[in-house]
Amino acid sequence: MKMPKPMDESYKLFIDGKWVNGKEGKTFKSFCPSNGELLAVCAEAGKEDVDKAVKAAWKAFETWKDVSPQERSGLLLKIADLIDANKEKLAMVETLDNGKPIRETMNVDVPLASDHFRYFAGVIRAEEGQAVMIDKDTLSIILREPIGVVGQIIPWNFPLLMAAWKIAPALAAGDTVVIKPSSATPLSLLEMAKLFEKVLPPGVVNVITGAGSTTGQYLLDHPDLRKLAFTGSTEVGYSIADAAAKKLIPATLELGGKSANIYFPDCPWKKAIEGVLMGILFNQGQVCCAGSRVFLHEDIYDKFLKETIAEFKKVKVGLPWEKDTTMGSQVNDAQLKKILAYVEVAKKEGATVACGGVKMTGKGTESGCFMTPSILSDVKAKMRVAQEEIFGPVVCFIKFKEEAEVIRMANDSEYGLGGAVWTKDINRAFRVARAIETGRMWVNNYNNLPAHAPFGGYKKSGIGRETHKMMLEHYTQKKNIFISLSEEKVGFY
Amino acid sequence: MGNKGKIVMITLQTNVEDIVNDYPQAITYGIENGVSFVFCVGAFPTSLGDLLRIKKFADPNAFVKGLNEYLIKNPEK
Numbered sequence: 407m408k409m410p411k412p413m414d415e416s417y418k419l420f421i422d423g424k425w426v427n428g429k430e431g432k433t434f435k436s437f438c439p440s441n442g443e444l445l446a447v448c449a450e451a452g453k454e455d456v457d458k459a460v461k462a463a464w465k466a467f468e469t470w471k472d473v474s475p476q477e478r479s480g481l482l483l484k485i486a487d488l489i490d491a492n493k494e495k496l497a498m499v500e501t502l503d504n505g506k507p508i509r510e511t512m513n514v515d516v517p518l519a520s521d522h523f524r525y526f527a528g529v530i531r532a533e534e535g536q537a538v539m540i541d542k543d544t545l546s547i548i549l550r551e552p553i554g555v556v557g558q559i560i561p562w563n564f565p566l567l568m569a570a571w572k573i574a575p576a577l578a579a580g581d582t583v584v585i586k587p588s589s590a591t592p593l594s595l596l597e598m599a600k601l602f603e604k605v606l607p608p609g610v611v612n613v614i615t616g617a618g619s620t621t622g623q624y625l626l627d628h629p630d631l632r633k634l635a636f637t638g639s640t641e642v643g644y645s646i647a648d649a650a651a652k653k654l655i656p657a658t659l660e661l662g663g664k665s666a667n668i669y670f671p672d673c674p675w676k677k678a679i680e681g682v683l684m685g686i687l688f689n690q691g692q693v694c695c696a697g698s699r700v701f702l703h704e705d706i707y708d709k710f711l712k713e714t715i716a717e718f719k720k721v722k723v724g725l726p727w728e729k730d731t732t733m734g735s736q737v738n739d740a741q742l743k744k745i746l747a748y749v750e751v752a753k754k755e756g757a758t759v760a761c762g763g764v765k766m767t768g769k770g771t772e773s774g775c776f777m778t779p780s781i782l783s784d785v786k787a788k789m790r791v792a793q794e795e796i797f798g799p800v801v802c803f804i805k806f807k808e809e810a811e812v813i814r815m816a817n818d819s820e821y822g823l824g825g826a827v828w829t830k831d832i833n834r835a836f837r838v839a840r841a842i843e844t845g846r847m848w849v850n851n852y853n854n855l856p857a858h859a860p861f862g863g864y865k866k867s868g869i870g871r872e873t874h875k876m877m878l879e880h881y882t883q884k885k886n887i888f889i890s891l892s893e894e895k896v897g898f899y
Numbered sequence: 900m901g902n903k904g905k906i907v908m909i910t911l912q913t914n915v916e917d918i919v920n921d922y923p924q925a926i927t928y929g930i931e932n933g934v935s936f937v938f939c940v941g942a943f944p945t946s947l948g949d950l951l952r953i954k955k956f957a958d959p960n961a962f963v964k965g966l967n968e969y970l971i972k973n974p975e976k
Contacts, residue, residue: 561939588941618944619916639938644953645945662938692939740919740926740937747930790933797939 407728409441409502412495413593416447419455419615420599422462423608429454434589434616439505440726440735440774448592451614456584456624459612460631463555463582466609471552471580475530481605482527482578488601489520489570498727500566500594505735505775506689507726511566518855519570519598522873525857526578529875543892550882552580553656554632557625559618559646560595561638562588562737563692568637569595571872573611576635579881584612584631586622590737618642631655633881637694639795640821640866647869658870658880660694660862662795663823666816667697667852668838670809671705673828674850681828682714682801685852687721687779690736691745691799694867695824697852699792700803701812707805711783715761718779723766725774735774736798742775745798749780752791752802757782760803787815795821809834813841822864826852845871907970911948911959918947928969932962 416433418425432450437443451459473481489496496519497511506515536548556576560568565587576583587595592615599613614621626634626649634657636646643661650657667685669678685697702710726734736742742765749763762780777799785792785802792802806812816825826848827838839847845862848854855861855873862871870880909918909925918925919942929936934954936942943950951959 559940562941563939588939590941617916618941619914622940622944638940641935641943641950641953642938642940645949694939740923740942743923743926744930744935744937747927750927751930794935 407725409438409443409725409727410498411445411502413446413499413502413597417449417593417596417615419449419451419459420596420603420611420613421455421459422465422612423603423606426455428452436503436591436593438502439738440502440776442773445502446593448596448615450616451621451624453624456614456621456628459584459614460555460628462609463584463612464630466607467552467554467582470582470607470610473580475533478578478580479527479531482523482574484605485601486520486523486527488604489516489523489598492597492601493517496566496594496597499597501726501734503591503593504562504565505726505737507731507734508729509732510689515564515567518857519567522567522570522574522857526574526877529878530578533878543890545889545891547887547889549885549887550579550878551885553881553883554581555630556581556583556633556635556881557628557631558583558585558635559622559625559638560585560587562591563689563694565591566594566598569598571637572635575877576881577610579878581633581881582610584614584625586614586616586625589615589617629653633657635880636660637872643868656880658872659868660870660872661823661866661868663694663696663821663863663867664699664793664795664819665695665697665821665824665826665844666699666701666842667825668701668812668816668827669703669706669710670827670829670831670834671703672830673706674830677850678828679710679714679717681826681850681852683717683721685826686801687718687733687799688853690733690777692737692741692797693853695846695853696797697824697826698796698801699787699816700801701806701816702803704805704807707803711760711781711803715781718761718781721779723769723771723776723778725770733779733799735771735776737775739775741797742777745777745796745800748791748794748796748798748800749782752782752785752789755789755791756784756786757789757791757802758784762799787818793819809838813838817841817843820866823862823867824848907967909947909963909967909970911946911951911963913947914945915943915947915950916941918942922970922975924973924975925966925970928966932965934962
């Protein structure tokens with residue numbers, strides 16, 4: 407099947423409801439990682455453009471903050487409907503720009519993105535303040551108020567969905583937004599901005615594109631933001647936290663992970679093996695909560711490994727726009743180089759490449775950044791490949807004997823984002839899930855990320871949460887109105 | 900693009916994005932020596948010195964010296 411090309415040849419910046427060229431006239435190119443073809447040329451936002459976007463967002467905030475929840479909810483629902491109506495196009499743009507298979511963008515990225523807007527449209531209709539009588543003459547009212555203009559930076563692994571995770575709760579809360587996608591995958595958000603243009607007042611959402619070192623840094627350095635929100639790596643997370651601290655504003659950070667996927671002998675066998683694939687091959691392993699450390703009880707290690715290898719070998723790696731492809735391309739050559747370098751590190755450390763471990767060749771993948779689904783066996787918990795985020799379809803198999811031992815090994819990580827435990831013993835499932843130091847633990851499933859379950863990290867995996875109605879707390883501030891209902895003098899002076 | 904005809908001289912002040920763009924083979928050196936230059940938002944957006952500081956490198960200068968030597972020995976194919 408020939409590669410479709412549903413995107414525009416070029417994109418401008420979306421500022422104040424208008425599509426504008428960058429002031430400096432600079433551009434960058436977005437390529438398809440599956441075959442190296444040029445997809446589109448995008449404007450690079452300079453310092454003045456970022457400033458213009460922040461000013462537009464403030465101007466829009468003056469009226470957006472007072473739009474009623476009913477009306478805001480209605481607008482979010484319209485956005486959701488437009489995303490659904492443009493599902494095929496958005497899915498294909500994402501597939502081509504990112505390399506992820508069309509079956510994922512059609513069934514996960516796009517539907518979850520529209521559902522996010524729908525979820526927050528519902529949440530704000532049910533939101534209420536609080537009131538309490540402090541004593542018989544004193545009333546305390548607590549109201550949520552929007553923060554103002556939020557600067558948001560999102561990664562390349564789920565460009566459309568991460569944009570929805572960021573934008574939907576911010577708009578629901580009454581904030582306005584300046585958002586920057588990764589320069590590796592700007593196109594789906596730019597396409598979504600065309601939908602915003604049809605629904606939202608000018609300036610409520612502003613999309614700026616460009617490199618992290620220029621556009622991203624200008625946004626971080628801008629003095630007029632009231633909050634930063636970032637999804638990305640722990641290393642870059644330090645820079646975001648630093649920028650927020652210098653401005654004395656809050657930041658929510660959803661960062662890296664090295665999640666433990668723990669298997670006991672009584673696991674639901676077939677589903678459990680599928681859980682390894684769900685954990686590490688979904689999105690080509692480019693998932694911050696990927697189940698990249700598989701801990702297997704010694705009683706099932708050999709059989710489980712053998713059967714998982716067989717399943718990995720059945721995975722169809724191929725051109726992501728073809729419907730029967732189950733694993734697509736890594737996002738770019740740099741990421742592929744990183745993954746392959748980690749395989750070499752694993753070998754030097756004494757791990758065994760049980761399957762894969764090399765770049766995919768043949769079957770039309772010659773010009774792309776395709777990796778084979780890979781299992782590293784004989785891995786010890788202290789090895790670098792079991793501690794560092796590879797961010798690819800490479801899973802480490804680690805043997806354990808006792809429950810306490812696997813909890814200790816799973817927690818021996820600077821990260822604390824996700825993980826799973828597979829067992830039919832409900833007591834053990836609950837015990838282990840509670841003991842693992844992460845923000846999310848799945849039991850007998852993996853990589854489910856619905857809008858109404860909170861997601862975020864312990865330890866170096868982040869600050870704050872994404873998804874769930876608790877996001878409104880991150881995007882609002884509390885106003886306390888403290889009322890004396892008495893006209894009598896206090897009598898203190 | 901590669902680095903044909905360029906004199907390799909990376910310093911702690913060099914932007915990591917520039918390193919990745921001009922010398923993609925540096926990614927392999929980085930991983931071999933304990934640091935990734937690329938992440939899920941793209942290449943690290945500030946200097947190599949900043950990145951090595953975050954990663955708590957004991958001897959950043961030795962890392963840079965080794966990187967320059969590696970790039971001379973391993974020009975991008």
